[in-house]
Amino acid sequence: MPVAHAGMVHHINTAPVGLRKKYLDGEKGGAPPKPRREFTPSNHLDSVLSSVVIPGPDIEWNPSFETYQARVEALSKTNSSRPKTVPEAWPQVVDAPWAWSTKDFEDESKFIVFLNEEEIAEVNRALDFFNGLPGKLGPGEVSRETFPLPNLQKKLQGVARNLHLGFGFNVIRGLEPQRYTPLDNVIIYLGITSYIAEHRGVQDSGGSMIIHVKDLGRQIPHSEMRQSPYARNAQPFHNDVCDILAMYVQQQAAEGGESYLAAGATVYNEIAATRPDVIHTLADTSWVFDKHRTPAYWNNRAILFNFSGYGPGFCFSRRPITGSPTSPRSPGVPPMTEVQAEALDMVHFTAVKHQISMRLQRGDIQLINNLAVFHARNGFRDKIGEQRHIIRLWLRNEELAWKTPEGLKRTWFEKYGESERRKIAKWNIEPGASRERVIYRSDSCS
Structure with missing residues (x-):
């Protein structure tokens, strides 16, 4: 059950320190190196601090390999009673198509699904059909019935099967978003993906059904501490809170922004073979997820689950667990243990070892089985x-x-069920967000 505690809060003015300072100053912390933001620190958004943050392990949101190695070495000298096998009923090895590594995708044609001219023409006819329906239908009414793709649907259903039963990700290539209005781009996106996964999740407490991932630093004044969807910093490996994650590229960055993917089953297999005790730690339900509220509020759950019929899969992001430069851990929230910190960084650096990198093109739709595949992002x-x-x-x-x-059932109901968030569902066709949403710490992939 969620636990709530209050802490004394007072106002002081100070320059950013610790992880926040490292983040803004561009200090690198281990492999692989990733670009950091390079703007001047501003303290007006971080002027509310507290003296009751409970100390915890030395661990960063964007992990340090050196810190991780030092912790592994230190813990090896103190823990002599580690479990020698994985938990009961958990597999020793996941032998499935979604257990892959870097070498398996040296040829990108294995995961790219190309739309030919006739298929693009069919998409355009479906768009015209939808726009010609009586009643001025909105984005929420896009479906297989209102966006008919009689020929392309077979290819898209093949993508759906691969996401759930195959290696777990695809890129659909061939669209040219510059040819369409912002609304038509959204309609096309919803129409195509309705043949892959028809149920859409609510993405924040404001009812947003779509999120525009774009750096808003130039548009939102005094937003140096903005959250990652609206910033240009690198992001470590994580999962969102959904079954299928879809990303439709409207425009590329001038430099950087590469997408990294890693197979959760491969991460599990390596850790199970070398450190089965860590599997116990990851599957334990004592992980603390900071909800970034006042007074302090958090929930507890595992970050590794044994999915019925499919085996182990992960679901977590680091920010609610470690805190981050834009979302420091809240006063009064219990920290993780040293053993958990070792396990969390082990997952990240094992994923780095087996990752693939792709630079998505304008018009690409990247689709990921979020429960089988980690994703990360380079700075841009x-x-x-x-x-x-x-x-x-x-x-x-x-x-x-x-x-x-x-x-995960409570979170999944919030995203996919008839929750309070869905009652206020809205479709933001143009990029942009309020300053409050850009710096809001409570909504997270947790």
């Missing part, structure tokens, strides 16, 4: 005419979806 730089812009959807295929484990 924009310039006039080349400003990275991606439209994000959280999707679910009710027929093919992996069965939601008990520890």
Whole structure:
């Protein structure tokens, strides 16, 4: 059950320190190196600090390999009673198509699904059909019935099967978003993905059904501490809170912004073979997820689940666990243990070892089985005419979806059920967000 505690809060003015200072100053912390933000620190958004943050392990949101190695070495000298096998009923090895590594995708044609001229023409006819329906239908009414793709649907259903039963990700290539209005781009995106995963998730407490992933630093004054969807910093490996993650690229960055993917089953297999005790730690339900509220509020759950019929899969992001430069841990929230910190960084650096990298093109739709595949992002730089812009959807295929484990059911209801968030659902067609949303710490992939 969630636990709530209050802490004394007072106002002071100070320059950023610790992880926040490292983040803003561009200090690197281990492999692989990733670009950091390079703007001047501003303290007006971080002027509310507290003296009651409970100390915890030395661990960063964007992990330090040196810190991780030092912790592994230190713990090896103190823990002599580690479990020698994985938990009961958990597999020693996941032998499935979604257990892959870097070498398996040296040829990108294995995961790219190309749309030919006739298929693009069919998409355009479906758009015309939708726009010609009586009643001026909105984005929420895009479906297989209102966006008919009689020929392309077979290819898209093949993508759906691969996401759930195959290696777990695809890129659909061939669209040219510059040919369409912003609204038509959203309609096309929803129409195509309705054949892959028809149920759309709510992505924040404001009811947003789509999120525009774009650096808003130039548009939102005094937003140096903005959250990652609206910034240009690198992001470590994580999962969102959805079954299928979809990303439709409207424009590339001038430099950087590469997408990294890693197979959760491969991460599990390596850790199970070398450190089975860490599997116990990852599957334990005592992980603390900071909800970034006042007074302090958090929930506890595992970050690794044994999905019925599919085996182990991860679901977590680091920010609610470690805190981050833009979202420091809240006063009064219990920290993780040293053993948990070792396990968390082990997952990240094992994923780095087996990752693939791709630079998505304008018009690409990247689709990921979020429960089978980790994702991360390189930092990027924009310039006039080349400003990275991606439209994000959280999707679910009710027929093919992996069965939601008990520890995620509450969150899944919030995203996919008839929750309070869905009652205020809205479709933001143009990029942009309020300053409050850009710096809001409570909504997270947790």
